[in-house]
Amino acid sequence: MSTTNKITVATTWLDGCSGCHMSFLDMDERLIELAQKIDIVYSPLVDAKELPEQVDVGILEGSISSDDDLEKAKAFRQHCKLLISLGDCAVNGNVPAMRNQFKLSDVMDRAYRENVTLQPQIPNREVPALLKTVKPIHGEVRVDVFIPGCPPSADAIWHVLNELIEGRVPDPSSVTRFGA
Ligand code: SF4
Incomplete structure (x- = not known):
């Protein structure tokens, strides 16, 4: 918990389309209510870009496709008390994992x-190296809560966060499903 007794939350996207984060923003006016109960301490949605030492809830969108994704997933697991897989890409690999059937x-x-017309070449600088296969988050680190959906609805995300705020263990299966 932060010094204000708000729940601290960190989010990031790995190999995803950012649609799950857009769904988070779709909570619209409920975000104002949420802001009284949680502090977003690290996220593409806020300016803070350094993961604090201790965070109450970590939310990961997307699957693990590159060494950079893997590093971020491990850092979230290390620093977040509770880790959420948000969306089908995070939960089962979804679209990014379609490449697993190819070398x-x-x-x-x-x-x-x-598929390029100009300077065809494999990048070897400044682009994170791809892993041989794409994995869901729990393929590499322990996950506590799974929220399926592509993307999960704003209502589903709201439900899960509220359950956590109230100190209950959320059951996302009651509010979302794969591909929802
Ligand atoms: S689950 Fe769907 S919306 Fe979320 S990152 Fe993957 S493709 Fe995008």
Whole structure:
């Protein structure tokens, strides 16, 4: 908990489309109510870009596809008391995991050589290295709460956060499902 007794929350996206975070923002005016109960201490949605040492709730969107994703997932697990997988990509790999049926070298060739008209080349600087296969978050680190949906609705995210704020263990299956 923060010194204000608000629940501290950190979020980030890994290999996702940011749609789950957009769904978070779709809580609209409820965000004002939420802001009285939680502090977002790290997120693409806020200016704070350094993950604090201790966070109450971590929320991860997207799957683990690159070494950068893996590093972030491990950091969230290390620093967050409770870790949430938000959305189908985080929960089961979803769209990013479609590449798992192909060899990584074929995927790279398709993206960077065959489908470009200018300077076809595989990047080897400033682009995080892709892992051989895409994994859901729990394929690499322990996850406490799974919120399926592509994206999960704002109502589902609201429900889960409220349950946590009230000190209850949320049951997302009552408010969302895969592909919802
Ligand atoms: S679950 Fe759907 S909305 Fe969320 S990151 Fe994946 S593709 Fe985007």
